[in-house]
Structures are given as structure tokens and as C-alpha cells.
Amino acid sequence: MRRSAAALGLTVIGLWLILTFKSSPASRLAVNALPPVSTVPSGPNNTTPAPGAAPPPGSSPTTTLGPTSGPRTVVGAVFSNRYGDVQVAVVLSGNQITDVKALKLPSDRSRSRDISDQAAPLLHDEVISAQSAQIDTIGGATYTSGSYAQSLQSALDKAHG
Amino acid sequence: MADRCHRVEHVMGTVISVDVRDPNIVPSDLDDIYRWFRQVDDIFSTYKENSQISRLDRGELTIADCHPDVGWVLERCRQIGRSSGGYFDSRATGRLDPSGLVKGWSVEVASEMLFELGSANHCINAGGDVRIRGEPHPGRAWNVGIVHPLVPSALTVVVAGRDLAVATSGVAERGQHVIDPLTGRGADSLASVTLVGPELTLTDAYATAALAMGLDAPSWLNGLSEHEAYVIDAGGHVWWTEGFPGYAPALVS
Numbered sequence: 001m002r003r004s005a006a007a008l009g010l011t012v013i014g015l016w017l018i019l020t021f022k023s024s025p026a027s028r029l030a031v032n033a034l035p036p037v038s039t040v041p042s043g044p045n046n047t048t049p050a051p052g053a054a055p056p057p058g059s060s061p062t063t064t065l066g067p068t069s070g071p072r073t074v075v076g077a078v079f080s081n082r083y084g085d086v087q088v089a090v091v092l093s094g095n096q097i098t099d100v101k102a103l104k105l106p107s108d109r110s111r112s113r114d115i116s117d118q119a120a121p122l123l124h125d126e127v128i129s130a131q132s133a134q135i136d137t138i139g140g141a142t143y144t145s146g147s148y149a150q151s152l153q154s155a156l157d158k159a160h161g
Numbered sequence: 162m163a164d165r166c167h168r169v170e171h172v173m174g175t176v177i178s179v180d181v182r183d184p185n186i187v188p189s190d191l192d193d194i195y196r197w198f199r200q201v202d203d204i205f206s207t208y209k210e211n212s213q214i215s216r217l218d219r220g221e222l223t224i225a226d227c228h229p230d231v232g233w234v235l236e237r238c239r240q241i242g243r244s245s246g247g248y249f250d251s252r253a254t255g256r257l258d259p260s261g262l263v264k265g266w267s268v269e270v271a272s273e274m275l276f277e278l279g280s281a282n283h284c285i286n287a288g289g290d291v292r293i294r295g296e297p298h299p300g301r302a303w304n305v306g307i308v309h310p311l312v313p314s315a316l317t318v319v320v321a322g323r324d325l326a327v328a329t330s331g332v333a334e335r336g337q338h339v340i341d342p343l344t345g346r347g348a349d350s351l352a353s354v355t356l357v358g359p360e361l362t363l364t365d366a367y368a369t370a371a372l373a374m375g376l377d378a379p380s381w382l383n384g385l386s387e388h389e390a391y392v393i394d395a396g397g398h399v400w401w402t403e404g405f406p407g408y409a410p411a412l413v414s
Binding site for chain 1: 167176178180284286289290291293297303304305306307308309310316317319320327328329331353355
């Protein structure tokens with residue numbers, strides 16, 4: 001399985017070309033018309049609160065979605081793991097997600113935060129700005145065993161409740 | 162508005178969310194699903210000293226002594242090891258650890274259980290690896306937002322589908338948690354690999370293998386049938402297979 005340094009170099013250059021080529025046609029995405037806002041009141045739901053989850057739905061007033069509503073921030077519940085607390089919020093305009101923010105991250109993840117500061121948020125901006133559909137679930141290399149996903153999911157559940 | 166039955170529990174060392182959109186599924190059905198996950202954890206956990214996997218690793222049990230699923234899972238690990246050039250290895254960490262297959266497989270089985278109970282529309286999310294079936298609402302696909310591996314506060318892409326597995330392997334979760342079995346070191350040239358496929362067992366295992374491959378991953382991913390990939394390298398550069406935009410409407414310009 002060992003390959004020569006030259007071949008590896010070519011692989012790296014090849015990958016670089018592929019990456020450069022593929023990532024350059026930045027998808028400039030038209031923001032689609034927002035889908036109609038659901039006005040159906042949420043009935044009693046069957047959600048079982050997770051340990052450490054937010055107060056049960058209904059314990060705090062849910063902002064009514066509407067075409068005239070300005071940007072609003074829906075804060076997810078705090079979920080703890082062995083690294084610390086994780087809490088995220090989604091910012092919505094109407095029912096379009098305009099941003100996802102991490103409000104609390106474990107402090108020992110400062111290395112990751114350094115990386116985050118260096119990484120260009122280009123894709124984030126493009127993808128977020130392109131979303132007209134709601135996000136049903138969060139995948140990915142999620143933060144510390146899913147605390148990030150869980151908090152974000154709870155924010156989405158509140159937002160779309 | 163479809164009826165919804167949704168639960169989130171911490172099990173198998175991760176968070177598993179089951180979101181069912183069929184009115185005929187009741188909360189007690191979800192009890193069965195989580196009972197299944199706990200049973201899998203009892204048998205396969207590498208953190209439990211008395212799990213069959215731990216005892217098998219210490220030589221206290223033979224495969225014949227174990228639950229039939231153990232033999233099946235370990236054989237599947239060997240098959241995937243062969244089809245991924247050795248980059249998927251249930252002994253990459255130096256001890257028997259089939260976790261890279263068990264999570265995806267157990268979710269796939271859970272989805273099949275729900276289907277047999279009459280659920281054609283559900284989403285199971287196990288620590289960011291997702292199996293979706295049907296639709297969340299009539300006429301609309303499930304939308305899976307993928308967290309950016311280098312910018313944990315951001316989404317990088319949205320995968321949309323009706324009957325799909327979406328698995329991501331990355332370094333963001335717990336530092337370098339994938340070991341390159343060929344070098345024994347952490348795989349760090351790629352930040353994450355997101356793979357879309359027909360079912361989660363193979364899709365999840367292949368995502369893990371591709372992350373371990375590092376810079377060799379794109380050519381291998383290009384040759385996979387029935388799977389499409391979205392890759393971010395350690396420098397934040399993004400690459401995807403030709404068919405991936407078919408699952409990510411926002412990438413189609």
C-alpha cells in the first residue's frame with residue numbers, strides 16, 4: 001500500500017485541483033418565495049421531554065409565525081455533556097432560517113473555535129441564505145455526542161412547533 | 162398536518178431521536194424501538210465491561226457463545242473492510258470495536274421495525290447520522306441540515322430526500338475519533354465526509370472508511386455505486402461527487 005512520494009504529490013495536486021474546481025462555481029442561490037406559513041395550531045403532541053430538555057411545549061408562549069414578523073431568535077435548550085454545556089439558537093425571518101448560532105460551547109473546544117474563526121463562512125452564508133425550506137433534523141459531525149444537535153433540534157421544534 | 166410522535170433519548174453513548182409522522186404509531190411503539198437500542202448497547206458496548214463484545218475481546222466468550230447478531234456484525238465488518246481497502250477495521254483502535262458499524266445497523270433495523278409497525282414516514286437521527294423514510298408532511302421531502310465540521314455554529318449543506326440514509330464522519334465531534342487503520346494515527350486530512358446512500362449500515366461505515374482514507378477518498382468515493390458524497394478537507398475546501406447535488410437542491414445553481 002506504500003506509494004512513492006511523487007505519486008502522493010500528484011494525488012495532492014489532483015485533489016487540490018478538484019477541490020478548487022468544484023468549490024469555485026459558488027452556487028449563488030436565488031432565495032425562493034417563502035412557502036405558506038402554517039397556521040394550524042399545534043395540538044397536544046406526544047413528545048417525551050429528553051433529560052435536560054426545555055420546558056414542555058406550551059409552558060412558554062410560542063411566537064406566531066407570519067409574513068409580517070421580523071427576524072426572531074429561537075433559543076434551544078441547554079444540553080450538557082462531559083465537555084460542558086452546549087446551547088444553540090436559530091434566527092428566523094418568517095419561517096426561513098437566516099442563521100444558526102452557538103450560544104454556549106464547552107470552553108475546552110477553544111481549538112475548534114480558533115479553526116472556526118479562520119474558516120471562511122462563505123458556505124454557511126450561502127446555504128443559510130438559500131434555505132426556504134425548514135430543516136427537519138440536523139446531521140453531521142455533531143458536537144460532542146449530539147448535544148449540539150439536540151439543542152438545535154429543540155430550537156427547531158420550538159420554532160416550528 | 163400529519164400527526165407526530167417524537168422522542169429523544171440518550172442511548173448507546175449518543176443521542177437518538179425518533180420522529181414519526183404516521184397517525185397509527187403511538188408512543189408505546191417507540192418504547193419498543195428504544196428497548197431495541199438499549200439491547201444493542203448491552204451486547205455491543207465497548208464501554209460496558211460485561212457486554213458480549215467486551216467479553217469476546219477478553220477471550221471469555223467465543224462467537225458461538227454470543228448473540229447471533231454479534232457474528233453477523235463482525236462478518237459484515239470484515240466484508241466492508243475488504244470493500245474499502247482495509248480502511249474500515251473493527252480493530253483499528255487496537256481492540257475489538259465494531260461501533261463504526263453497530264450504530265448505523267441498529268438504526269437501520271429500527272427503521273425497519275417502524276416500517277413493519279406501519280410507519281412509512283419517519284426520521285431516525287443517531288448522533289447526526291440519519292435514516293429518513295417517506296415525508297414529514299404530504300408532498301415535502303425531509304430536509305437534513307449538515308453541521309459544518311469547522312464552523313460548529315453553521316450548517317454547510319442541506320440534504321433533501323424521501324428514502325435515504327445520510328451519514329457523516331468527521332473530526333469535529335470528539336477531536337480525531339477516526340483512526341487510519343493502516344497507520345494507526347488519527348485521520349486528519351479531511352474534516353468531514355457526508356455520504357448519502359440507500360440504507361444506513363453501509364453508508365455510515367463507508368463514511369467512516371472515507372474519512373480514514375484522507376486524500377485518497379475522492380477517487381474511491383467516485384467509484385462507489387448507490388452512494389454520493391460531500392467532503393470538506395481540513396482547510397475548509399469542499400468537494401462533492403457528481404450525483405450529490407441531486408440530493409442537495411441548494412447546490413444546484
